Amino acid sequence: MQQKEISKSVLKRLPVYLSYLKSQTDGPVNISATALATALNLGEVQVRKDLAMVSDGGRPKIGYNRINLIDDIEQFLGYDNTNDAVLIGGGGLGGALMGYTGFAEYGLNIVAAFDSNPELVGKTKGGKKIYPMSDLEQFCKDRKILMGIITVPAECAQEVCNILIECGILAIWNFAPAHLDVPAGILVQNENMATSLAVLSKHLSVQIGNIK
């Protein structure tokens, strides 16, 4: 299948469609863009365009076969191609992510973790082993790993990011609350929990201030 250019905002909506479609096991066989837009409180034109981009199974007045549409979206998102990833920083949040099995559903397989802390090296979390940082490059090259997950403290994140890029990593999932500088061709997706908490916490303090 030819790779089409697609915006990040479309990519962000597709998993939302997918989870809704998967939840409709007791629903009708076919679903229209209109019905999907209504259920998810999204614009109908937008949903129609998004679906047309990932599937050619839409029929006028009938819509999409639900099961086929799920397949098309999953194939488009590459969920059927499992991505092996290495995780750097096996303590705290990293350890929690290593133990989380739900990523498999989205085609992510954390194959191993790496850490500079000798107290963590050699341990196993969620069935995955923590190796020393010195093993990272060989491991990535042997296993052709292209995705790295950063769960180290913010002050080490750029250094770890540079190492990952040297190891051939092309996509980085960054959980450290730090801005990462990367060359063209490398994608960083930030998952900044500290930021989310700041937004929530500030909202609460404003709301509590309003109540008082």
Place this chain on the structure above:
Amino acid sequence: MQQKEISKSVLKRLPVYLSYLKSQTDGPVNISATALATALNLGEVQVRKDLAMVSDGGRPKIGYNRINLIDDIEQFLGYDNTNDAVLIGGGGLGGALMGYTGFAEYGLNIVAAFDSNPELVGKTKGGKKIYPMSDLEQFCKDRKILMGIITVPAECAQEVCNILIECGILAIWNFAPAHLDVPAGILVQNENMATSLAVLSKHLSVQIGNIK
């Protein structure tokens, strides 16, 4: 302190400043907006404005005292006021978050989890107990809980969201890959891991396609 109107984008940068400032324990006593902007690869004017909004400790040609600036940002973000939160959905990712102790640093305290699955109810994860959903309303009202964390499957997320709002919750941290409808005054912060993985996975499939 008077609550100022502040944009989400400023709130997203403040934790980045904070983590950098905290990492500079061996650095100079004072730090300027220019130095901070350079270190974090951000615009100088933006950093200057952000800092002026949260602290009045900046002095011309000297900058901010690092320790005082950390205090000012933390106070502004409400990290010194701990927010108690309930978590709904104690399996999988929810269980992982319950066991993660790093949230305390950002003023978040997950006090209890709730789940509709009788196999999870009564269990303890990360020192926190999982209660039945029927206990949620009384618990939130007794403890004056204002923040809820949603880690249930996408198809249950809106229902759980509605229940949380009935219980008096004002801020929702949503890990379910679903759009949530909420009334005015309620803030939803989405942490959509499926979306992040879709973006990363798509980037890889395009990059691999380019290489082949």
